[in-house]
Structure formats: structure tokens, C-alpha cells
Amino acid sequence: MRFPPERIVCLTEETVETLYLLGEQDRIVGVSGYAVRPPQVRREKPRVSAFTSADIPKVLALEPDLVLTFSDLQADIAAELVRAGVAVHAFNQRDIAGIFAMIRTVGALVGAAEKAETLARSYEERLRGIEKSVRGLQRPRVYFEEWDEPMISGIGWVSELVGIAGGDDVFPGKAKERAAKDRIVSSLDVVGTRPDIVLASWCGKKVVPERIRSRPGWEAIPAVRKGHTVEIKSPLILQPGPAALTDGLDAILVALGTWRDR
Structure with missing residues (x-):
């Protein structure tokens, strides 16, 4: 070379x-x-x-x-x-x-x-600096959905960015799994965690919030009931590089800030 x-x-x-x-x-x-x-x-x-x-x-x-x-x-x-x-x-x-x-x-x-x-x-x-700025603020429970069929929860860097932005990933154990197949969750799993915010970024395709909200039993989830279902464009958050550390993190901050200002 x-x-x-x-x-x-x-x-x-x-x-x-x-x-x-x-x-x-x-x-x-x-x-x-x-x-x-x-x-x-x-x-x-x-x-x-x-x-x-x-x-x-x-x-x-x-x-x-x-x-x-x-x-x-x-x-x-x-x-x-x-x-x-x-x-x-x-x-x-x-x-x-x-x-x-x-x-x-x-x-x-x-x-x-x-x-x-x-x-x-x-x-x-x-x-x-961002992590310091959100200390002491109310921390919402966040479900990040990387794919919808099957449902796949967020990978490691996404979970970490949620934490830096002042939220708590509802599947922190899953985030440690490197392979997507090991981060598959069921609809009941998500309902059981009762997330305050659902962040969705379906790799390579547009998120359909109505499809998320209409899942059986999901009307019981605080995020769905109160309208805190947010799409983050996949180029911003699902590429492990500068975009995730800048615009991706900023999108998470906006979603969490909106929830706190409700």
C-alpha cells in the first residue's frame, strides 16, 4: 500500500x-x-x-x-x-x-x-459538555428502535448517546450486543418497559409513526399515549461516525427536551 x-x-x-x-x-x-x-x-x-x-x-x-x-x-x-x-x-x-x-x-x-x-x-x-449540561434534569425512559420487522433495539453508540443526552435506554443490556439479531425485542418486551419516549430510525427506510402507535397494546405505553414518538433520520444516528456525535445527538437532545417541556 x-x-x-x-x-x-x-x-x-x-x-x-x-x-x-x-x-x-x-x-x-x-x-x-x-x-x-x-x-x-x-x-x-x-x-x-x-x-x-x-x-x-x-x-x-x-x-x-x-x-x-x-x-x-x-x-x-x-x-x-x-x-x-x-x-x-x-x-x-x-x-x-x-x-x-x-x-x-x-x-x-x-x-x-x-x-x-x-x-x-x-x-x-x-x-x-452536553452530559454536564443535563445533569439534574428529569431522565425519560427511552426505547430506540433500529428496525421494525423484527423489532431491533438500539446499538451501543446509540444507547450511550441517549445516556449522554439525559435519558435512560430501556434495553441497556441489549445495547451491548454487537449483532442486530441479538438485539431483537418483542412487542410485549417494549410494552413492559413503559418508555416515555420512542425514538425510531429504521435503517434505510422512512419511519411510519402510525404503524408504531397502532401496535396491539402500545396504547398503554406513555410515549404513545402522550405523543412522544420521534423519527431520527438513519444517516444521522445509525452510522458510527461524526454524524452520530453531532446531528444525531442533537436530534436526541431535541426529543428529550420536548418531552421535558410537555
């Missing part, structure tokens, strides 16, 4: 945003079809993948020095690229500490370690 790599393909959106924030976007030659941050990426960079699939010939035609992937769900893509002789770095962050590590690692990979350290520290300071 050339160092620093001059031609990078990013198969998930969080590394795209990180490289732009580091001012290293000129190295990017291909991105995931889900990359929308910053907005100009949609017109500046060719799209070469979905999430669990990629156009391997198109990736190879870009002659990348490095391909950045994420999680076991892209393991087959990574393996195919490795067999084709491409250098691949596979991230697997599932919590906030992992997000900070990703930012620092991306910086190191492109020879911008100092800028990455400054960026990561700015986010760390922001999160500490």
Missing part, C-alpha cells in the same frame, strides 16, 4: 465524512451509495457499493491504494478485494470509544494524525 494512500474507496459513510472533515477528501475516489455527508459528496464521488454488496469490478477499476470497510456484514466484500490484491482496512466500532478510535485511525492512515486528534478531542469535549 502506498503511504499515505492517494486513492481511497470508502464502503460506508462514516469514513467518507471523517476524511472530508480532515480535509483529505481529494484522496476519495469511490464511496458507498448511502454516503450523503457532506452533501457535495453525492456529486463529487462515484458510487460503487450498497452496504452488503459492492460492484467489485467498478472498485478495482478505480485502482484504489486502500479500501475502508465496516463490520462483519462487509467481510465477504473485504475478502474478495484482498484476494484481488487490494489493501483493505476493516473497521468494527460499536460504541463511542470505537468511533473516536476510528477517527484517529483514519487520520493515521492518511498521514493526518494531528488533525484527527484535534477532531476527536473536539467531539470528546462536546460530549462531556
Whole structure:
């Protein structure tokens, strides 16, 4: 691999945003079809993948020095690229500490370690400030729904951000599970936790609040009864990178603030 790599393909959106924030976007030659941050990426960079699939010939035609992937769900893509002789770095962050590590690692990979350290520290300071600002405020019980059929509760970094924003995840144990299949919950499970707020972000598709509110027995849930069912757009919260630490967290803060002001 050339160092620093001059031609990078990013198969998930969080590394795209990180490289732009580091001012290293000129190295990017291909991105995931889900990359929308910053907005100009949609017109500046060719799209070469979905999430669990990629156009391997198109990736190879870009002659990348490095391909950045994420999680076991892209393991087959990574393996195919490795067999084709491409250098691949596979991230697997599932919590906030992992997000900070990703930012620092991306910086190191492109020879911008100092800028990455400054960026990561700015986010760390922001999160500490927000956590301090909500101390002493009433803490709502929050159910975060990552998918609807089956119902999947929030992953680690989402649960942590709910806590930083001043709420309590109703399924904190589930949040520690890395695989989505291990975070499946039943309708009765959710009803039993009696959440004050339902936050929904169905990865890759629009949330339908009416569908949530009409689930059998859910009229007993305080969040449903009092109208505190809120969609958070998936690009803001379900990508483990800068978006979640900024606009994603801000969306949670607004939802919790609205609940407190009821």
C-alpha cells in the first residue's frame, strides 16, 4: 500500500465524512451509495457499493491504494478485494470509544494524525459538555428502535448517546450486543418497559409513526399515549461516525427536551 494512500474507496459513510472533515477528501475516489455527508459528496464521488454488496469490478477499476470497510456484514466484500490484491482496512466500532478510535485511525492512515486528534478531542469535549449540561434534569425512559420487522433495539453508540443526552435506554443490556439479531425485542418486551419516549430510525427506510402507535397494546405505553414518538433520520444516528456525535445527538437532545417541556 502506498503511504499515505492517494486513492481511497470508502464502503460506508462514516469514513467518507471523517476524511472530508480532515480535509483529505481529494484522496476519495469511490464511496458507498448511502454516503450523503457532506452533501457535495453525492456529486463529487462515484458510487460503487450498497452496504452488503459492492460492484467489485467498478472498485478495482478505480485502482484504489486502500479500501475502508465496516463490520462483519462487509467481510465477504473485504475478502474478495484482498484476494484481488487490494489493501483493505476493516473497521468494527460499536460504541463511542470505537468511533473516536476510528477517527484517529483514519487520520493515521492518511498521514493526518494531528488533525484527527484535534477532531476527536473536539467531539470528546462536546460530549462531556452536553452530559454536564443535563445533569439534574428529569431522565425519560427511552426505547430506540433500529428496525421494525423484527423489532431491533438500539446499538451501543446509540444507547450511550441517549445516556449522554439525559435519558435512560430501556434495553441497556441489549445495547451491548454487537449483532442486530441479538438485539431483537418483542412487542410485549417494549410494552413492559413503559418508555416515555420512542425514538425510531429504521435503517434505510422512512419511519411510519402510525404503524408504531397502532401496535396491539402500545396504547398503554406513555410515549404513545402522550405523543412522544420521534423519527431520527438513519444517516444521522445509525452510522458510527461524526454524524452520530453531532446531528444525531442533537436530534436526541431535541426529543428529550420536548418531552421535558410537555
